[in-house]
Amino acid sequence: MxxxxxxxxxxxxxxxxxxxxxxxxxxxxxxxxxxxxxxxxxxxxENADTLSQSLFPPLSASPAKAEVQVRLRMQQPDWHTQEARLTRAYQALLDARTTGITKxxxxxxxxxxxxxxxxxxxxxxxxxxxxxxxxx
Known part of the structure; x- marks a missing residue:
């Protein structure tokens, strides 16, 4: 489906x-x-890199701690809204690039x-x- x-x-x-x-x-x-x-x-x-950085604060160098930080962030009430915004930002950049937009x-x-x-x-x-x- x-x-x-x-x-x-x-x-x-x-x-x-x-x-x-x-x-x-x-x-x-x-x-x-x-x-x-x-x-x-x-x-x-939009600047997808800036959006991505705002979505996650600096993560721990420890993979286990970073995973916990990410899981906690994904449980925040605004997670789905911010994730959708980031997805739209990357899709818009891809569409512009595919279309050949230069300015x-x-x-x-x-x-x-x-x-x-x-x-x-x-x-x-x-x-x-x-x-x-x-x-x-």
């Missing part, structure tokens, strides 16, 4: 709904997305066209349309 649940997100990731092109905004906290349009995915790239912010249309320098989808679409007119 886990395999089926994994394939559904992959299917949704690589297909577009109702024939519309998929639009993804890659950004950081420095360039917030104020009001994302419906159907637009926002990937907030922030970036708007990606249909996994093919990238417009850098804005989180505004309408402005990015306008820039893309202008580019397409110049280079048909």
């Amino acid at each position: 886990k395999h089926c649940l994994f394939l559904i997100p992959l299917y949704l990731l690589f297909t577009s709904t109702n024939g519309l092109a998929q639009t993804v905004i890659y950004t950081t906290a420095d360039w917030p997305v104020v009001h994302p349009e419906p159907g637009v995915e926002v990937q907030l790239l 922030m912010p970036a708007v990606v249309f249909d996994d093919h066209f990238v417009v850098y320098g804005t989180t505004d989808v309408a402005l990015a679409q306008q820039k893309l349309d202008t580019w397409r007119e110049q280079y048909p």
Whole structure:
């Protein structure tokens, strides 16, 4: 059953709904997305190393003590929330890397066209349309 649940997100990731092109905004906290349009995915790239370090304080050099520290941390009430945040951070970095993003912010249309320098989808679409007119 886990395999089926994994394939559904992959299917949704690589297909577009109702024939519309998929639009993804890659950004950081420095360039917030104020009001994302419906159907637009926002990937907030966070510093995964910093998140990981904040999740666990410095661990003991003793493997047995470090294991106890980790198990205690995993029993904290905020563990699942922080773990999910770290997972999202690494997934967003992987997605950006796979897509070929080299600068922030970036708007990606249909996994093919990238417009850098804005989180505004309408402005990015306008820039893309202008580019397409110049280079048909």
